[in-house]
Amino acid sequence: MPPSLKRPDPLRAERDTYHHGALRQALIDATDALLAERGVAGFSLREVARRSGVSPAAPAHHFGDAQGLLEAVATLAFEGLTAALEAGNARGGSDPGARLREQGVEYVAFARRHPGRFGLMFRAGVACGPELERASHAAFTALENGVRDLFGVPRGTPLDAAQREALVGIWSVVHGYAHLALAGQFSPSGTKAGRGQADGAVRAVLQRQLDGLAALERARTESSDVA
């Protein structure tokens, strides 16, 4: 039997048990898909419920209200990003530059994998509960630690101005790349062998930033040698 006969209304997921079984996850996935399709402006709790094959009141059971669902998804997103950054860091081996580069690749890959979540994560002026706060801080810290390793700054010590600037630069590069990629500005890379190419592009672009930082460091060291 073709799937079309099992699902007469493709907008409405079907189910033969009274209890869904994994509704929480289904709602999160549907939210992600809906955000990716229509953006934040196109999100609606009812549509998410519809896609999950559940009545409009069901989500309230798991998330309270619409805001609660979005906040849960954003929290999850930051946790996922943190994990991705740490995986990239591990893959990079012993060279801090390589580790940072792989973090960048993971950052962009995460955005591509969860475009809906990514758009949710960096909205201005959103009321932000403690869990979301903690999750986003953890992601930031993962990136910050990459920069720490680059400069050999231990975990407890605060970064100086130049190091913070380096962090801002690195973050800007990967964030901007991710954002532009999602906006379809590098569109051909969505198709064929484009994924590997895209990873290469992220590495290259991030490497330019790291090279620039190295050049700055060198200039600074030389001038202090002279003095």
Added chain:
Amino acid sequence: MPPSLKRPDPLRAERDTYHHGALRQALIDATDALLAERGVAGFSLREVARRSGVSPAAPAHHFGDAQGLLEAVATLAFEGLTAALEAGNARGGSDPGARLREQGVEYVAFARRHPGRFGLMFRAGVACGPELERASHAAFTALENGVRDLFGVPRGTPLDAAQREALVGIWSVVHGYAHLALAGQFSPSGTKAGRGQADGAVRAVLQRQLDGLAALERARTESSDVA
């Protein structure tokens, strides 16, 4: 008389003439403000009309429908960005690097000046009329020309792969910086003398990217000298 007596309902702008006089512009400004306040998800044509002191049907006269208004604002935004980039380019003087740096400063300043418009400009999968298409292409071209000058590539000639990569890197840096700044990630810079500091940070971060490109160029030249 305090303004509160002149405007009993602050959400509803008032007017004593039947004709507004400059409704088109007022609608655009109100849209910008509303988008900046609430994001794309919080936009509504009725609210924009309310803020412009006009009936809900009035905007249709100028923009057809809600989509038309948003598209007009996005078009205007790209035209403004193009102008800003060209102004930055002019300010940069004769050094291509400085010109590109000032373009970056202008890019970020534009985003800060029109946060609502900026959010509108880079949404994925938006149906896009020919005017908007043209306006966004012009902005892209302004940035591309900055990169052309850096490499000495004349206007007609297409960029090679490395040059396109350089463009992507530069664009990513400034775009990411602008986006993160609007998301409040560099929050202290919104307040006191932060504006000048922020310009400095953009220049610095973009300069790292340019230094990295210069290093790459140098390495390439040397290796071809050897060969």
Added chain:
DNA sequence: TGTACATCAGTGAACGCGCGTTCACTGATGTAC
């Protein structure tokens, strides 16, 4: 300078719609004995 008239810009009531949330409910599950 005055008058008739076309055109333009905005009105306000009305429409149907999808939304978020509530509520009393019910079907299913699991636990105590």
Added chain:
DNA sequence: TGTACATCAGTGAACGCGCGTTCACTGATGTAC
């Protein structure tokens, strides 16, 4: 193993609301003569 019961997960009808858009309209403006 069976039964009573508490708890949990989802129902579906209902609510009030703000939305985008339409429509016949009207007040103001500008133009022709």
